[in-house]
Amino acid sequence: MEIIIRQDADAASHAAARVVARLVREKPNAVIGLATGSTPLMLYRELVRMHKDDGLDFGEISTFNLDEYVGLEKEHQQSYHSFMWENLFSQINIKPENVHIPDGMAADIPASCAVYEQAVIDAGGIDLQVLGIGSDGHIGFNEPTSSFASRTRIKTLTQQTVADNARFFDGDESKVPPPCITMGIGTIMDARMNLMLAFGEGKADAIAATVEGPVAAIMPASILQHHPSAKVFIDEPAASKLQLADYYRWVYDGKPEWQADA
Ligand code: GLP
Numbered sequence: 001m002e003i004i005i006r007q008d009a010d011a012a013s014h015a016a017a018r019v020v021a022r023l024v025r026e027k028p029n030a031v032i033g034l035a036t037g038s039t040p041l042m043l044y045r046e047l048v049r050m051h052k053d054d055g056l057d058f059g060e061i062s063t064f065n066l067d068e069y070v071g072l073e074k075e076h077q078q079s080y081h082s083f084m085w086e087n088l089f090s091q092i093n094i095k096p097e098n099v100h101i102p103d104g105m106a107a108d109i110p111a112s113c114a115v116y117e118q119a120v121i122d123a124g125g126i127d128l129q130v131l132g133i134g135s136d137g138h139i140g141f142n143e144p145t146s147s148f149a150s151r152t153r154i155k156t157l158t159q160q161t162v163a164d165n166a167r168f169f170d171g172d173e174s175k176v177p178p179p180c181i182t183m184g185i186g187t188i189m190d191a192r193m194n195l196m197l198a199f200g201e202g203k204a205d206a207i208a209a210t211v212e213g214p215v216a217a218i219m220p221a222s223i224l225q226h227h228p229s230a231k232v233f234i235d236e237p238a239a240s241k242l243q244l245a246d247y248y249r250w251v252y253d254g255k256p257e258w259q260a261d262a
Contacts, residue, residue, distance in 0.1 A: 001230045004233045008236070014046050021050050032062070040197055048091040066131070070177055081101050100120075126187075126190065135203065139220050155182050
């Protein structure tokens with residue numbers, strides 16, 4: 001795991017955006033996995049800026065989103081469909097047919113999950129997966145004790161996640177649908193690179209456990225210790241409980257120029 005600690009969320013997001021942009025330039029038809037939540041917003045804003053100012057071209061890029069609530073129409077303001085179109089897709093030149101987001105309204109959810117898994121395979125696999133992390137350590141909506149071998153499937157949110165996400169639903173926990181569809185941890189681990197973002201003190205415990213704790217299903221993100229190419233971009237508050245923070249800073253600051261955005 002490579003741990004990149006930046007002063008604030010903005011700087012960390014910009015550093016992450018440079019990694020995504022480098023992939024988009026080197027492989028114009030790359031397959032990118034995307035996340036929702038408040039964490040990736042600055043990353044998406046920077047990608048939009050790079051598209052508008054620098055001509056970063058998403059014309060042949062395909063995307064697969066991690067998750068979606070079950071029972072929310074695509075048009076619902078809090079669906080992850082709405083989130084992605086509002087915050088990224090409507091502002092770049094991605095082709096709608098290259099966008100994939102689990103369908104929370106599918107009549108046959110297990111079948112739609114199998115189709116989603118197959119679509120990832122048919123696209124050639126995910127080159128780079130963007131991840132946030134729940135305060136309980138979830139990635140996508142793979143809640144604690146999710147199988148490390150899991151594939152796209154239906155899950156039930158923990159009460160902690162329902163409480164965390166209620167802020168998007170007028171603060172009303174009863175409006176947060178507990179069932180969801182999420183890419184599995186096995187699916188996430190198949191991505192060629194994983195790029196995790198986490199900001200704020202509220203993520204410090206989960207980040208410390210993910211990076212320096214034991215690999216355990218109770219802390220789903222800890223599986224990234226087994227990934228050959230996982231980068232974790234965090235701000236100082238999210239880094240505040242890491243034992244080896246000084247080491248990570250020293251390594252990153254000493255990277256040679258040719259490795260800088262790798
Ligand atoms: C959400 C999403 C995750 C996200 C996480 C953190 O519920 N399903 O993909 O990474 O929880 O959210 P936030 O970035 O808002 O803290």
